[in-house]
Amino acid sequence: MSLKLRSVAVSDRxxxxxxxxxxxxxxxxxxxxADGMGGMAAGDLASTIAIEAIHPLDVETPEEGLVAALQGAIDTASAGIRGAVAEDPERQGMGTTLTALLLARTGTCLALAHVGDSRAYLLRGGTMTQLTRDDTFVQMLVDEGVISPEEASSHPRRAVVTRALQGEAVTPTYTTLVPEAGDRWLLCSDGLSNVVRADSIAEALLGYPDSAACAQRLVDLALRAGGPDNITVVVADIIDGP
Structure with missing residues (x-):
């Protein structure tokens, strides 16, 4: 038996x-x-380019090739965004976040690639851990001790992203982990994490065993909090497979 991903995605305007x-x-x-930015049409295009570049990786990949595969797809996405800006200079400044998780064909390793302020959380043994660090101005202030994490959540510049896919070469932050049966992953755009408290997110991940119901619950929580931004969540369970 090897470990597999069973995942559900929900996205809401x-x-x-x-x-x-x-x-x-x-x-x-x-x-x-992927969470697009840089104007209505351009942001939508940038996030679409990123997902189109990376979705071919949804195949069986050797453990030793995970990070290289992710970086290659991200380079392709950057080139696509660069080409889209060249076609229409009004798209200058368009870009997108990207948080991606790739499981090896053996089920013994996974790699997480991250750039921007979308997030990945891991629920293991009843404890939720944020495994990505926001590439934002306010996170930089938190890291420098200028403001507290609590102050960051309501800072007027919390939406300022310091690193994204914008057509130039970029090396995301990579994390590799050994998965365990029973792990639950959440990948989300900041439309969830900016308006729903971490403890409420953890409560939903723990309280809704069905991944589809859990994903919808998280979106509903963001909508109840005012739904000021697009909301996208992926809930994925690591399970024993044939």
């Missing part, structure tokens, strides 16, 4: 935005969330 600029992929080997 929210209550304020006129369109949904998030893009998402949830498959048996690959999870990915």
């Amino acid at each position: 929210g209550l304020i935005r006129g369109a949904n600029q998030d893009s998402v992929h949830a498959g048996p080997w690959l999870l990915a969330v």
Whole structure:
């Protein structure tokens, strides 16, 4: 028996935005969330380019090739965004976050790639851990001790992203982990994490065994909090498979 991913994605425009600029992929080997930025059409295009570049990785990948595969797809996404800006200079400044998780074909290792302020959380043994660090101005202030994490959650510049896929070469932050049966992963755009408290997210991950019901519960919590941004969540369980 080897470990497999069983995943569900839900994406919602929210209550304020006129369109949904998030893009998402949830498959048996690959999870990915991209949150576009840089204007209505351009943000939507940037996140779409990122997911189109990375979704071919949803295949059986050798353990030793996980990070290289992710970096290759991210390079392809950057080139696609660069080409889209060249086609229309009004798209200058467009970009997207990307948080992606790739499970090895053996089920013995997974790699997490991250750039921007979408997030990945791992629920293991009843404890939720945030495994990504926001590439944002306010996170930089927290790291420097200028403000507290509590102050960051309401800071007027909390939406300022310091690193994203914008057409230039970028090396995401990579994390590799050994998965365990029973692990539950959450990948989400900041439309969830900016408005729903971490303890409420953890409560939903713990309290809804069915992944589809859990994903919908998380979206509903963000909508109840005002839904000021697009909301995208992927809930994935690590299970024993044939």
